[in-house]
Amino acid sequence: MKLKTLSVAVLAAAALVACRGDQTETAADDVATAETAPAAVEAADTPAADDVVVTDAELAGNPFMQEWDTPFGVPPFAEISDDHFLPAFKKGVLELREEIAVIVDNPDAPTFENTILALETSGDLIVRVGRVFGPLAGTELNAKKRELQTVIYPLWTRESDKITLNDTLWQRVKTVYQQRDTLDLGEQEARLLELTHRDFVREGAALDAETKAKVAAINEELSGLTTRFAQNLLTATKAFTIEITDEADTAGLADVFKASIWDDEKKAWIITLDRSVYETFMTQSENRELREQAFNGYRNRASDGETDNGPLAIKIAQLRAERAALLGYDSHAQYVLEYNMARTPKGAEDFLLRVWRPGLERAKQERADMQAMVGDEFAIAGHDWWHYSEKVRAERYNLDVNELKPYFDLDAVTQGAFEMAERLFGITFTKIDAPTWNEVVTAYEVKEADGAHLGVFYFDMYARDSKRGGAWMNSFRGGSNIGGNSIRPVVTNNMNLTRPPEGEPTLLRFNEVETLFHEFGHGLHGVMTKIDYPTFSGVDGPRDYTEFPAQILEHWASQPMMLDMYAKHYETGEVIPGALVERMLDAANHNQGFRTTEFIAASLLDLRWHMLSAEEAAQITDAREFEKQVLTEYGLIEEIEPRYRSRYFSHVFAGGYSAGYYAYLWSEILDADGFNAFLEAEDIFDPTVAGRLKKWIYEAGGLMEADELYRNFRGSDPSIEPLLEGRGFDTATASDS
Incomplete structure (x- = not known):
């Protein structure tokens, strides 16, 4: 259903996490699931599901009720005030109810057109409002938007449940699905039918009335808890x-x-x-x-007082486990992973442990190297790791990260990403004068090689108090082409770079360069789509696949041919010297044990929270104690913290990565193996390989199951060996572990 794109990609700000899992900078917020559309802490002012009223006076002059006379129809940000969102959203709810009623009350027998397609085309206004509100709440959050979150999000949760748990609607969807082999549907239409039916089943449509009511109640409670978690974390982070x-x-x-x-x-x-x-x-x-x-x-962070997220993490895990049981699953992790590439919690855990063991051994050696540098002065602790790891790097590789930064000016790096996209996919970026939501934001039109308009791409690169942490991709508008009405995407990349003093360049660390290329990959996945239906258009697929189109582009960032294009000294214009590049590449796997271990520790923690049965989850009373028990069991050394402790693990307790944080590493199997296709062709811009990557990955959305899409691109299933080799780990040792 198109409406799924609102729940999943909009209402919690449609964020796709910043970086590949082994990098040290990651976003605090992520793609939402329906449960993570936040609700009110105090819900007294939230309209009841049967009490949504909006007057013509409230809608007068509302930009959402008008056509947008802007370049390519982008939102007129300066004209939209916070007071416009709720009336327009309420109007969208009322319109959506009318559209659903037409489907439900249709006396004609269910067909693809009057049921599946009708569902797909419903809710235009509510999606339009949500796709603007969600991203702006992530970048321009203020007291009013916080208040709106507590009203809009629970209202959407209830409306969404009313649709997927409507028995009459479900019977119509099921009837069409049962006739699928006789309908002579096109490839995309057949996929839409399959995914619509799947969504209904997974949301509980086939359950009895009493169980449906329990699921809906859990969804609403989770909606409130996840908002509190996110807001507590933001408050605690900004307070320090x-x-x-x-x-x-x-x-x-x-x-x-x-x-x-x-x-x-x-x-x-x-x-x-x-x-x-x-x-x-x-x-x-x-x-x-x-x-x-x-x-x-x-x-x-978020560990004490009014912003203590420990009790919220426990309650969220308990409710997810309870809901999974109602839906017929052993755990929330089993439910989540059913259609992921890992398939089962054990499949995900076994994969993580295969990389965990050599990573942990490497981390212990890194600790010993730092201790040798310090001597007997003190024992290396967690707060020393960053500092002394860099000292070891500088000594071992004769490389100071500050030596690199003058060659990585933000504007030049961005232009390098554009040139990469043009050489790979034939698309171009042209800066345009378009409405923006902040003065630091820039806008570009994206075109195909033949000049055809593909979409609009925004860049919002700098940190500010109103913006959440990390780096991510949003969509202000998705792509579709139903009945010849072509609508092209409007996407944005977000980072949190420190803004330099006036007149100074923005110089990046190399891991920030990789993050920019990563987010650019998410943006391309969104803007290049050739899928007609919003349900699986653009950035779509299971969590352990959707990072692949982003992570594979990170490989280009460090290729000597690419560095010659964009890595030029901001003052002299000198291309980064080959000797410096060689030292940078030699040092690429420095501290890899730490990076691997802290990431997998968080991934295992996420899995263990969500592998709990309802009975097991009910026994948890202390989030920190549960966390310590899990990490001790896996053997995490005390000098390394998991990338995220439970109380600030927003990815899984306020975002869409529950039981799925491992996905960054799993996607690295794909990106490492996938980039090898270019290395085998001996050309990082090989047109044949790039053509397959464009067709089956960036343009294809969720047209097929993820493993099918990958095989169509690569010609075979991925191998884990390139991932292990890329991290500098012994593949034989990892295989024997």
């Missing part, structure tokens, strides 16, 4: 700062970084938990005491 007033305490910090965090009003250098700031500070600072303070601030 370290103000440095003594310049001696800035020892080790690069001048450009110091300039970017200087607060002229407070006359202090301000350290926040924004990932770009936190990571740079932990790497550069010579002040061990301040590093420990920042480290504890980061890992103890």
